[in-house]
Amino acid sequence: MDIGTGLVAIGAGLAVGLAALGSGYAQGRIGAAAIGAIAEKPEMTGRAILLVAIPETLVILGFAIAAMTILLL
Amino acid sequence: MARVRVIGPKRDLVRAIEELHTLEALHLDVVGTAVGTGLASVPEDHGRDRHRGELSLLLVELDALLSLVTRPDRPTPVGGDQVPGSIDASAMRSAIAPTVHEVEARVRELEELEAEAVILPRYVQPLRQLLPLVPWLADLSDHDLALLRLDTAALVLNLENDTVLSRLRAEVAAELGERFELVATAVDENTVGCVLVFPHDAGDVVSGLLGREHVRHVALPVRYSKLSLKGAIEAMEKRVRALPAAIQEAQAAVRALVSPHAAQWQLYRTAAAAELEQLDAIRLLRTTDRAYVMEGWLPRNETGRFREELEQRLGGHVVVEESKPARDDRCVPVLLRNARLVRPFEALAQFLDVPRSASLDPSLVMAVFMPLMFGIMVGDIGYGVILLVLGLYARRRFAHGARVLRDISFVLVAGAAWSLVFGVLFGEFFGDLGKRLLGYDWAVWMYRPGAQALEPLLLFAIAIGVVHVVLGLLLGMWQSARFRESRTLLDRLGTLLVIAGLFVVAGVAADHLPETAMTPAVAVAIVGLVLVLSLHGAMGLMVGPLELLGALGNILSYLRLAAVGLASAYLAIVANELALAGPIWLGIIVGTLFHTLNLALAGFSPMVQALRLHYVECSSKFFEGGGTPFHPFGERHTTGTGPSRMVEQIT
Numbered sequence: 001m002d003i004g005t006g007l008v009a010i011g012a013g014l015a016v017g018l019a020a021l022g023s024g025y026a027q028g029r030i031g032a033a034a035i036g037a038i039a040e041k042p043e044m045t046g047r048a049i050l051l052v053a054i055p056e057t058l059v060i061l062g063f064a065i066a067a068m069t070i071l072l073l
Numbered sequence: 074m075a076r077v078r079v080i081g082p083k084r085d086l087v088r089a090i091e092e093l094h095t096l097e098a099l100h101l102d103v104v105g106t107a108v109g110t111g112l113a114s115v116p117e118d119h120g121r122d123r124h125r126g127e128l129s130l131l132l133v134e135l136d137a138l139l140s141l142v143t144r145p146d147r148p149t150p151v152g153g154d155q156v157p158g159s160i161d162a163s164a165m166r167s168a169i170a171p172t173v174h175e176v177e178a179r180v181r182e183l184e185e186l187e188a189e190a191v192i193l194p195r196y197v198q199p200l201r202q203l204l205p206l207v208p209w210l211a212d213l214s215d216h217d218l219a220l221l222r223l224d225t226a227a228l229v230l231n232l233e234n235d236t237v238l239s240r241l242r243a244e245v246a247a248e249l250g251e252r253f254e255l256v257a258t259a260v261d262e263n264t265v266g267c268v269l270v271f272p273h274d275a276g277d278v279v280s281g282l283l284g285r286e287h288v289r290h291v292a293l294p295v296r297y298s299k300l301s302l303k304g305a306i307e308a309m310e311k312r313v314r315a316l317p318a319a320i321q322e323a324q325a326a327v328r329a330l331v332s333p334h335a336a337q338w339q340l341y342r343t344a345a346a347a348e349l350e351q352l353d354a355i356r357l358l359r360t361t362d363r364a365y366v367m368e369g370w371l372p373r374n375e376t377g378r379f380r381e382e383l384e385q386r387l388g389g390h391v392v393v394e395e396s397k398p399a400r401d402d403r404c405v406p407v408l409l410r411n412a413r414l415v416r417p418f419e420a421l422a423q424f425l426d427v428p429r430s431a432s433l434d435p436s437l438v439m440a441v442f443m444p445l446m447f448g449i450m451v452g453d454i455g456y457g458v459i460l461l462v463l464g465l466y467a468r469r470r471f472a473h474g475a476r477v478l479r480d481i482s483f484v485l486v487a488g489a490a491w492s493l494v495f496g497v498l499f500g501e502f503f504g505d506l507g508k509r510l511l512g513y514d515w516a517v518w519m520y521r522p523g524a525q526a527l528e529p530l531l532l533f534a535i536a537i538g539v540v541h542v543v544l545g546l547l548l549g550m551w552q553s554a555r556f557r558e559s560r561t562l563l564d565r566l567g568t569l570l571v572i573a574g575l576f577v578v579a580g581v582a583a584d585h586l587p588e589t590a591m592t593p594a595v596a597v598a599i600v601g602l603v604l605v606l607s608l609h610g611a612m613g614l615m616v617g618p619l620e621l622l623g624a625l626g627n628i629l630s631y632l633r634l635a636a637v638g639l640a641s642a643y644l645a646i647v648a649n650e651l652a653l654a655g656p657i658w659l660g661i662i663v664g665t666l667f668h669t670l671n672l673a674l675a676g677f678s679p680m681v682q683a684l685r686l687h688y689v690e691c692s693s694k695f696f697e698g699g700g701t702p703f704h705p706f707g708e709r710h711t712t713g714t715g716p717s718r719m720v721e722q723i724t
Contacts, residue, residue: 054685059636
């Protein structure tokens, strides 16, 4: 494996990893609030799942960038 | 749904309410009081209000009592046939009163025992830690201490700051000089356990000191406070060991007290709840001098049967009128009716919200796509078989249980079936275990973790996304056309055009489509863009592009189908690698552990991801929430599922 391939792999890892960090931070805060809301109103469960799952798009976009990095470079 | 108006002579009002209650068919709604109709609310009645208050109190008491009976012993709520004309709430409360007092006493005992089981171990731990610090004291029996004319006090201090202990020592020294011994040990961050040994004749002084407010202490329970340190610990530990049995005994005593009456109380509860519902219904109806008018909602195909049934029950002294609500009437209650295979997805669809009246029910779309997406993400024969077995077991286990559990187990079975299909397509059996055992790649389509599979896998995920989002947009357009919402219709059309144009452009750029398609594609995208921008007026330049980016982001979001699937496949491969790294017995343990973890993730994560894709990416294109669920008057939740009895009969 040459240095270029290694750098591509590091870049792909960073794309997913940093996106996952941001997604995790957001999900943590939303999740805490969502659990509080569900405790008060159980009928909010569906919306809570939705709200918690929304920041996951960040990591999916990170995954897309990582995949493009590997496939195109 | 049809708006139904029931009109009859005022003298039959009470009977009519009772009959409607037992029919369990009509969703009652408030009657409008248009000027000139002569309709008026039923006048307030203090007697009726008092009766309502008594019934509410009775219901609270009965609910509290019945909650003490464990589920297997709890009688099933009876149906709505036993609707009395008028029940005597006071007599019922008097009937249950003797048992209530006895139950309250038993419950208090039980609560004290449970509190003791929580608190006592907190004393034992610090005292155990103190024991080695005063071995000479620990060896002295209660009798020896009495002979030496010494007393001990065991304390658990909740420290507010570090000076509390030194202040306590100084204050005891000020009173007793050197005639005491105080040893202490930290139990945790804010708690210190102490033993104070002092002359018997200084008992009052020490009690006074410990009673002062600035020395916050938690004294031992009275029954242990006179014992020696060792004696107290032994007595407490013995008590801690005995408490679970004592609690069980107390619980059994409560159950034994309640169980013989539970069936009768359940009948009381049903009757009281029915009476209360009928009293509440009076607020919704209207009367003239001689007639009553009730209004409500009913599935349109059931009005004929409803009319016949009510006329028969009320001896023909009733008129049932039917009218068709306006399409955009948001007050119409919603009753979802789907085919048997789609019904389990109704609960999942309604997790988000109840669809608005006359709007599209997303259950069918979920029934088609959700198991498919689940299968794409899991995509493993081994996991699929296990999930299928678990799902079938859950369906049997919850056959008579809560509907939501049965529904979720059905969804799991459907998802597991698709997992088997994609397991064959991807050639995965517990990751690469099948490939290792057979010695060759047996994937019908592509082996997901393979280097060549990434690109087709991503394209496949995007393709699913395009189909799903475009379907959502088409359904949204159809719905907008039905509701005559032209702006929404054009907005969705514009988004659709832009998406179509951009994907054709991407196809041409990737050499998958002929170059001749480029110009029409760009034109279509521009037309769509202009359409979206123009619809938002001055804000269009900002809002329009954001909406389009959101739609494209929605499609890219389907990449999670590939991402979650790949993560699952790689975790399975890691499990196999680790299993083969050591001796076979260790390998089996490690492999089982990792595959179980992966299976647990496979059962949960794809379900949540598939739900999210439906809620956010697809349903948002057509789903309109804010509907009111259809609840027939007098509906009993005896079975927990399905339509009401009347509706069941009719259908």
